[in-house]
Amino acid sequence: MAELTEAGPVCLRRSPLAHLEERMRAATVTGALGVALTEWPFITMVNLRVDPASEAGDRIEKALGAPLPRQCGGTTASGPRTVVWLGPDEWLVLSQTEERVVTAELRDALGADPGSVVDVSANRTTLELSGPAARQVLEKGCPLDLHPRAFGPGQAVSTTVGPVAVLLWQVDDAPTYRLLPRSSFADYLARWLIDAMSEYHGPGIP
Numbered sequence: 001m002a003e004l005t006e007a008g009p010v011c012l013r014r015s016p017l018a019h020l021e022e023r024m025r026a027a028t029v030t031g032a033l034g035v036a037l038t039e040w041p042f043i044t045m046v047n048l049r050v051d052p053a054s055e056a057g058d059r060i061e062k063a064l065g066a067p068l069p070r071q072c073g074g075t076t077a078s079g080p081r082t083v084v085w086l087g088p089d090e091w092l093v094l095s096q097t098e099e100r101v102v103t104a105e106l107r108d109a110l111g112a113d114p115g116s117v118v119d120v121s122a123n124r125t126t127l128e129l130s131g132p133a134a135r136q137v138l139e140k141g142c143p144l145d146l147h148p149r150a151f152g153p154g155q156a157v158s159t160t161v162g163p164v165a166v167l168l169w170q171v172d173d174a175p176t177y178r179l180l181p182r183s184s185f186a187d188y189l190a191r192w193l194i195d196a197m198s199e200y201h202g203p204g205i206p
Contacts, residue, residue, distance in 0.1 A: 089115075141161050161192070
């Protein structure tokens with residue numbers, strides 16, 4: 001197998017939305033109704049399943065440096081890692097650390113106990129939608145109540161935007177949202193968001 005170095009396959013990686021980078025940049029709107037769309041490619045994503053009340057759950061929390069969120073929509077964070085609740089015994093670990101490192105640490109913590117640690121980094125990409133008009137853009141195609149009284153920073157849920165299933169995470173109250181679609185649907189979602197942003201851009205958007 002080829003070595004994953006900057007001289008090998010890593011330097012040849014192409015993100016699912018590399019071909020839309022210029023269009024996303026051109027769609028950026030500034031001002032009081034500003035909104036911007038960017039891709040965060042190659043984020044490490046590890047699917048984790050374990051009984052949170054077990055000794056293995058305790059070991060995994062120590063390895064993560066953060067508790068496993070126990071409620072629907074919950075997230076916890078420690079350094080470069082964020083843990084997103086997917087179900088009563090399932091989480092998605094997001095990190096800037098290399099996937100092999102994160103996966104190895106969590107598998108060591110799980111040991112021989114029931115559960116699973118699976119690298120799913122290639123399964124999704126990450127889109128970031130931010131700015132004062134970001135919530136209004138999402139509301140054009142998301143069935144969730146995104147008003148701050150119902151959804152706010154630190155919450156992440158599975159939903160749809162347009163016809164695309166995503167994991168939607170609100171990062172801060174700017175607001176900034178991160179949307180995690182399957183890689184095969186990322187192109188459609190990015191184009192949908194660019195179109196939804198055009199109302200705030202005014203005439204002449206590419």
